Amino acid sequence: MMAEAGVTKLDVSVLNAEQQEKLRQFKIKTRIDNERYLRSHPEVDVLIGDFLRDVLHKRPADIREFAADHFSNPNLQETILPKMEGNSDMN
Secondary structure (H helix, E strand, C coil): CCCHHHCCCCCHHHCCHHHHHHHHHHHHHHHHHHHHHHHHCHHHHHHHHHHHHHHHHHCCCCHHHHHHHHHCCCCHHHHHHHHHHHHHHHC
16 A cells, blocks of 8 residues: 555564564653753743744745744844743743
8 A cells, every 4th residue: 555645654563572662662762851851941832832823823835934934033032032031920
């Protein structure tokens, strides 16, 4: 059967039990590491929220170009810092 839109389903049955357990442990460790990173970098939450708000408000035709422009904005830090301060007042 052909994969839809270039997405293929992974067949983990080709892994032996030891490999499956290593993969499971790797996934758990990766998720924990990602969570630690996000908790120690609250600016990521503000950056993503601000970007999504702009996307939903402006509905750009080319999302990739819009994202590139948004995240390469030289004034991005000045835009995000006040929002981060506002979020810390809420906590």
